[in-house]
Amino acid sequence: RKEVEQDPGPFNVPEGATVAFNCTYSNSASQSFFWYRQDCRKEPKLLMSVYSSGNEDGRFTAQLNRASQYISLLIRDSKLSDSATYLCVVNPSGFKTIFGAGTRLFVKA
Amino acid sequence: GAVVSQHPSWVICKSGTSVKIECRSLDFQATTMFWYRQFPKQSLMLMATSNEGSKATYEQGVEKDKFLINHASLTLSTLTVTSAHPEDSSFYICSAEEDRGLYGYTFGSGTRLTVV
Numbered sequence: 300r301k302e303v304e305q306d307p308g309p310f311n312v313p314e315g316a317t318v319a320f321n322c323t324y325s326n327s328a329s330q331s332f333f334w335y336r337q338d339c340r341k342e343p344k345l346l347m348s349v350y351s352s353g354n355e356d357g358r359f360t361a362q363l364n365r366a367s368q369y370i371s372l373l374i375r376d377s378k379l380s381d382s383a384t385y386l387c388v389v390n391p392s393g394f395k396t397i398f399g400a401g402t403r404l405f406v407k408a
Numbered sequence: 409g410a411v412v413s414q415h416p417s418w419v420i421c422k423s424g425t426s427v428k429i430e431c432r433s434l435d436f437q438a439t440t441m442f443w444y445r446q447f448p449k450q451s452l453m454l455m456a457t458s459n460e461g462s463k464a465t466y467e468q469g470v471e472k473d474k475f476l477i478n479h480a481s482l483t484l485s486t487l488t489v490t491s492a493h494p495e496d497s498s499f500y501i502c503s504a505e506e507d508r509g510l511y512g513y514t515f516g517s518g519t520r521l522t523v524v
Contacts, residue, residue, distance in 0.1 A: 333513075342501050342515040343452065386452070388513075396442070396513060400451040 300325050303389050305399035312406055316377045320402045322387030323369045331390035334361055334372045336383045337401065343386055346372075377406045410436050410506040414516025421492055421523055429487045429519045431502030437482035438504035442513070443475075446499045458485040492523040 305322045312318050324332075332349035347354060349361040349370050360373040370389075374381055387399035411434040421427050431441055441458040456477055457465040464477035476488040485504075489496055501518040 340499070340520075342518045344515070345513075395454060395457065398452045398454075 302326060303387055303397045303399040305387050305402050307400055307402060309403040309405055312377055312404070314377055314379060314406055314408055316406075317373065317375045318377055318404065319374075320372045320385055320387075320404075321369050322371070322389075322399050323367075324387075324389045324397070325368070326389070326397075327365075327368060329368075329389045332361075332363055332370050333388040333390075334359075334370075335386040335388055335398075337386055338383050346385070374404075377404075379406050379408060382406045410504070410514040412502065412504050412514045412516045414502055414519055416519055417517055418520040419522070421521070423493055423523055424491055426488055426490045427492055427521060429489075429500055429502070429521075431485045431487070431504070431516050433483045433504045433514075436504075436506050438485075438506075439482060441479060441485040441502055441504045443477065443485075443487050444501045444503070446501065452501065455487075458487075460485075489521065492521070494523045497521055497523045 302325050310318055334346040335343040336346045337343040347356050347361050349363045351363055353362040358375045362371045382405050384401040384403045386401045390396045413432045413434055415430045419427055439460045443455045444452040445455050446452050454467050455470045458477045458479040460479045460482050466472050479485040499518050499520050502516045503513040505513050
């Protein structure tokens with residue numbers, strides 16, 4: 300089993316749609332979780348951290364389920380500019396950061 | 409916010425030559441920096457962890473003598489691809505952590521290496 304797994308997609312959705320990504324992790328001791336966004340040929344940029352209580356930033360909502368060892372990212376009212384690859388990142392305390400392979404999203408007009 | 413500067417952003421070199429890539433933390437000190445490689449349509453793969461004042465820690469399958477890492481100060485890490493070959497052509501990205509595991513990692517803008 301991979302340490303961090305994501306559905307590679309691609310997800311093709313129309314503008315305005317709601318889309319959700321899940322990411323599972325294998326190390327139950329993991330402490331920090333993040334979602335990054337990576338545009339083609341660019342470096343990843345932090346989208347949001349994922350807290351135990353869940354957090355929301357505008358159209359984006361991140362949630363953590365420790366019992367089932369997964370995190371999720373929900374994007375509401377998708378925009379064309381949301382098209383990118385979304386990387387799930389897990390940082391087990393004291394260990395190296397683990398990146399998921401990424402989920403590709405295409406938002407179409 | 410935390411800024412990481414990576415230079416050069418792209419480089420083309422001949423087979424057999426060496427290429428040095430610099431990664432600088434501009435407004436914070438970074439005891440640890442990370443070097444990644446990304447091939448087209450693939451995920452970031454950690455190559456090595458660069459530790460200030462000590463030897464880098466390489467991931468399995470990454471040749472230490474091929475990819476030389478130097479982290480001589482708290483704001484600068486360098487990756488040198490020695491005797492580059494076409495199969496080394498890739499996107500190399502560095503990152504640094506501002507605060508361990510709590511605020512995410514800041515990435516440099518990446519270096520696209522093409523070996524001809």
